[in-house]
Amino acid sequence: MAKETWKNYKENKSFKPPPLKGIRVLEACTILLGPAGPAFLGAMGAEVIKCELPPRGDTVRQMAPFGHFFRDQAPAAVHINTNKYWLGLDLHKPEAQKIFCELAAKSDIVEDNMRPGTMEKWNIGYRQLKEINPGIIYIAKNGFGQWGQYAEENRPSNDGAAQALSGYAWMSSFPSRPPLKSRLYVCDTYGALMGELAVLAALHFRSRTGKGQFIELSQTENIMRTMSWIWPYQQITGKVARPTGNRDVSICPADTFRCADDAFVAIAAPAPAEFKGLCTAMGKPELAEDPRFKDHVTRLEEKNATAILKIIADWVRTRKPEEVEDLAENYGFAASRVYTSKDVVEDAHFRDRGFMTKIDDPFLGPYDEYEFPVMMSQSPPKVKWSVRAVGFDNEYVMKHFLDTSEDDIKKLYQCGALGKWADVQGCRPPPNWDGKAGVLMAKD
Numbered sequence: 001m002a003k004e005t006w007k008n009y010k011e012n013k014s015f016k017p018p019p020l021k022g023i024r025v026l027e028a029c030t031i032l033l034g035p036a037g038p039a040f041l042g043a044m045g046a047e048v049i050k051c052e053l054p055p056r057g058d059t060v061r062q063m064a065p066f067g068h069f070f071r072d073q074a075p076a077a078v079h080i081n082t083n084k085y086w087l088g089l090d091l092h093k094p095e096a097q098k099i100f101c102e103l104a105a106k107s108d109i110v111e112d113n114m115r116p117g118t119m120e121k122w123n124i125g126y127r128q129l130k131e132i133n134p135g136i137i138y139i140a141k142n143g144f145g146q147w148g149q150y151a152e153e154n155r156p157s158n159d160g161a162a163q164a165l166s167g168y169a170w171m172s173s174f175p176s177r178p179p180l181k182s183r184l185y186v187c188d189t190y191g192a193l194m195g196e197l198a199v200l201a202a203l204h205f206r207s208r209t210g211k212g213q214f215i216e217l218s219q220t221e222n223i224m225r226t227m228s229w230i231w232p233y234q235q236i237t238g239k240v241a242r243p244t245g246n247r248d249v250s251i252c253p254a255d256t257f258r259c260a261d262d263a264f265v266a267i268a269a270p271a272p273a274e275f276k277g278l279c280t281a282m283g284k285p286e287l288a289e290d291p292r293f294k295d296h297v298t299r300l301e302e303k304n305a306t307a308i309l310k311i312i313a314d315w316v317r318t319r320k321p322e323e324v325e326d327l328a329e330n331y332g333f334a335a336s337r338v339y340t341s342k343d344v345v346e347d348a349h350f351r352d353r354g355f356m357t358k359i360d361d362p363f364l365g366p367y368d369e370y371e372f373p374v375m376m377s378q379s380p381p382k383v384k385w386s387v388r389a390v391g392f393d394n395e396y397v398m399k400h401f402l403d404t405s406e407d408d409i410k411k412l413y414q415c416g417a418l419g420k421w422a423d424v425q426g427c428r429p430p431p432n433w434d435g436k437a438g439v440l441m442a443k444d
Contacts, residue, residue: 010354013380018045026107030058032185034113035080036192042083043372043381054088054419057390061426071430077387088391088419091122095417102402104129113141116151126214135212137202141195145218162187162219174245191222252299253308257316265321269333270296277331282315361385363438389429391420396440
């Protein structure tokens with residue numbers, strides 16, 4: 001059934017309507033937490049207009065790992081800013097604020113991740129915009145929310161700060177080791193997803209009631225929500241949960257083990273049949289009946305868990321990861337080698353399913369990208385293009401969405417309300433850009 005449902009999915013999805021077609025998003029966001037959410041909606045077919053302060057634009061344009069740019073664009077900016085129109089708008093200026101309000105009047109959603117009070121200072125906060133568009137859905141995203149002690153202190157935040165203050169970095173480490181910050185922007189991405197969940201719920205609420213609403217999101221509180229049993233455990237036992245590295249202390253056995261070739265494999269076998277299969281695969285079927293291990297709750301006791309994990313670790317050290325994976329398939333427990341990023345990129349499985357895909361971007365040229373990681377049989381999401389230079393779509397946005405004349409556009413450039421890119425890596429077009437590729441023409 002599944003195979004038939006998804007037959008030719010990759011080839012046909014461009015011919016099917018996206019789920020959010022007709023929804024318009026106005027974005028005033030920077031770095032990752034803010035821009036990621038509108039990009040998710042853009043993949044779902046929403047029109048996203050990204051406003052940046054010219055000439056340098058979003059700070060993410062300089063987020064180039066080890067200083068490496070991709071065709072003069074920062075890889076982080078390429079990945080986090082798909083399917084958007086790019087408007088260089090200096091929101092410090094009254095003329096630019098007027099443009100923002102005019103766009104908000106024709107939009108469904110406004111998103112920002114400025115510090116509390118910034119948008120209000122620019123006369124484009126929720127209270128001002130709802131007077132123009134009562135049905136607007138406005139989401140404000142930042143490190144600590146719009147109110148409370150940390151918001152009042154006007155604390156800056158980012159992914160690393162959220163990992164630190166939430167306890168996520170501390171819990172991600174190993175016993176007696178320093179905190180371990182994830183190199184992945186997990187707080188940014190998860191926070192963005194939770195924010196868009198609220199936005200979609202607000203869209204549904206508006207479809208029933210006609211009412212827009214204000215949404216606020218704390219990046220730190222959002223990542224705390226992922227921390228599972230930690231807070232209830234402390235409340236129930238009076239003990240503080242401690243870092244345990246790769247070991248899962250709620251499932252036993254579940255850990256990551258070193259193999260004969262110094263690669264690693266992750267193993268989990270909590271259910272009775274799974275644990276019995278693992279013991280049999282190790283050549284020790286009697287362990288499944290050992291009083292220390294025969295039921296899951298008993299295995300979770302510290303001395304018993306330590307004992308069984310040591311037995312498994314000694315066995316895995318004599319095997320290669322592919323041997324463990326084969327035995328897991330045959331005996332019915334979970335085991336997977338730990339992939340490097342190179343392994344992930346080269347794995348044919350992800351390309352065959354269309355998750356790793358090639359984008360033929362007229363501005364950037366062809367490049368490999370992740371697709372939106374959810375398939376929808378009737379209204380598939382899709383990545384169509386990515387980052388543009390600062391202010392790249394100014395004329396298109398002003399003419400197509402606001403019907404602004406050429407003379408008025410010139411005046412907006414002259415007063416500095418509109419602007420374009422600085423001649424700086426990350427802000428400007430690729431070096432081989434012909435001046436035409438990717439330029440959108442407004443409809444007459």
